[in-house]
Amino acid sequence: MPFTFPAAPHADSQASVCAACHAAGTGCLLDVRQVKNNRSTKFQITQHRLLACAFESFTPGSIGDPDPTRTFKAYREQGYKNLEEAGKIIFPSDFELTTAQKGKVDGDVFEMLEAAALWNVAAAWNSFMDTGVWSHPTLKKPQGAVPTPKRKVAIIKMPRGGDTTQLLTPSARAEYQAFEASLSGRGMELRLSTPDILGMRIPDPAPPGFEIFDRPIPNLTIASQQRIERALDTVRGAFEGRHFLFAIAVKTSVRSDRLYQALFEANVLKYILGYVLRGPAIRFYAHMESLEGADVRGRYSAASMTSLLTGGTPTRAIDETYQALKPLETSQRVLDDLPTYVL
Incomplete structure (x- = not known):
């Protein structure tokens, strides 16, 4: 299915495609008119189908995208436009x-678009690490990049409510659990948070299955989305504290009463990885599409508690607040950082 549909009576017009898709039970809209849930909602968006329909032939901002310079907003708005037209075609008298x-799924759609684009950053980087040849047509080779297979990366979309400790090797997880048990005995806890996206150094030698991070995501079909979402199953139990490079909190926007969630996550993550698991200093980024409605840059200039405790040069808890407007620009920003990690 195309990102933009040709006009009728073309065989691939939206009327033809959407009617066939709905008849096959694979449509992007779920009819809930007969569900007695005391809600006025008549139709629900099937998020995975929405993405699969709009991006069947390319991943936004990546190889194969006819116009990789578009914004996250432009990609999503076209997807929603297709969705609304589909509703009018399939339910002509009752659709609304x-x-x-749309707001209920918008944040998750935005996160998937960024996660797919950053997966392809890892694939481009890993290809250069293996071959020493930079051949990517849209991303530029980052300054200072030195090819070596020992510096390959995995950029992983973490599941909502997931458990970051599942990434840890048995010995590293035992260290964390011992720390957790010591606090629990005093009626306290400090649990390792789960960011939206994690950047990891792939262990050397790479465990079986890690070759998936060498292959780009060509589109956002259901199979491609599953590859992104099930990456945790591949990497489970493979990492120590020293393998964590960066974490990203991904939001379209943030309300003022939720500003401090990312600050708390950043401080906890840096403390547990840096002190309990004795890894290098992980970097924490906030990627936001809109900075309006709250003093995001002001609040996110807060110092890292761990850096204050050491008595050295203070650093920020959130290392960078980045306005993520375009997949291609966001990808390049993350790629340019990869050569700067010492370990």
């Missing part, structure tokens, strides 16, 4: 979809 309904 509110802004609030």
Whole structure:
């Protein structure tokens, strides 16, 4: 299915495609009119199908994208436009979809678009690490990059409510559990947070299955989305504290009453990885599409508690607040950082 549909009576017009898709039970809209849930909602968006339909032939901002310079917003708006047209085609007399309904999936759609683009950053980097040849047509080779297979990376979308400790080797996890048990005995806890995206140094030699991070995501079909979402199953139990490079909190925007969530996550992550698991200083980034509605840059200039405790030069808890407007620019920003990690 195309990102933009040709006009009827073309065989691939949206009327033809959406009707066939709905008849096959693979449509992007779920009819809930008969569900007695005391809600006024008539239709629900099937997020994975929405993405699979709009991006069947390319990943936004990556190889194969006819116009990789577009914004995250432009990609999503076209997807929603396709969705609303599909509703009018399939349910011509009763279809309605509110802004609030789109808002329920918008953050997750934004996160998937960024996660796919950054997966492809890792694939481009790993290819250069293996071959010493930079051949990517849209991303530029980062300054200072030295090819060596020992510096390959995995950029992983973490599941909502996931457990970061599942990434740890048995010995590293035992260290964390001993720390957790000592606090629990005093009626306290300090649990390792789960960011939206984690950047990891692939162990050398790479465990079986890690070759998936050498292959780019060519599109956002259901199979491609599953590859991104199930990456945790591949890397489970493979990492020590020293393998964590960066974490990213991904948001379209943030309310003022939720500003401190990312600061708390950053401080906890840096303390546990740096002190309990004795890894290098992980970097924590906030990637936000909109900075309006709250003093994001002001609040996110807060110092890291761990850096203050050491008595050395203070650093920020959130190392960079980045306005993520375009997949290609966001990809290049993350790629340019990869040569700067010492270990």
